[in-house]
Amino acid sequence: MISYFIEDVSFKFKGKLSCSSWIKEIINNLDFNKSGLKTGDINIIFCSDDYLLKLNNQYLKHNHYTDVITFDSSDNKRINGDIFISVDSVKNNSNEFKCEFIDELHRVIIHGVLHLLGFNDSNEEQRVQMRDREDVALKMRRS
Known part of the structure; x- marks a missing residue:
């Protein structure tokens, strides 16, 4: 099951x-999923830059902003995990790369899935x- 959550940001997906x-x-698709695991519980959490920075510091010991952090909790049968996405960073990326917000959001979502x-x-x-896999x-x- 794929679920969506909002944390510390005003956003409607x-x-x-x-x-x-x-x-x-x-x-x-076996081109992406060589192991053949099935979809388990995937949580996609939309949040702010500051919220994601705290997670980045706490769990990865990185002191910088990022657009996505993925926590993998897959087992030997199912793909499970939490994908935290900074809506702020996605907005900045879409401006920087001159693309639509939704296209950049989907790129970041699939980056986490990959x-x-x-x-x-x-x-x-x-x-x-x-990047090639994201494009495909x-x-x-x-x-």
Whole structure:
């Protein structure tokens, strides 16, 4: 089950049903999910920059703003986890990259999902692969 929550920010996310269907499609696609795990409980939490900064400090010991943090709690059968997304950072990103807010929001959501599927972005090669996977996933959203 994919659930959506709001923490410390005024935000209304429309299109939960279509977004959840798209996420499940990505998870069920073996090009993304080599292990074949099924969708479990995924919580997507929209929050402020400051809220996410506190999580970044507390759990990752990073003292900088970010747009998304993923906490993976998957088991050997299901993909489970919490994806925290800073609405503030997504707005800033969409302005910086000159794209629609919803497109950037979907990119950040799927970035978190890709982390749950085992993709990393610790080095340049992984970041390129992650960006490629995001682009493929975003194209699937439109079909």
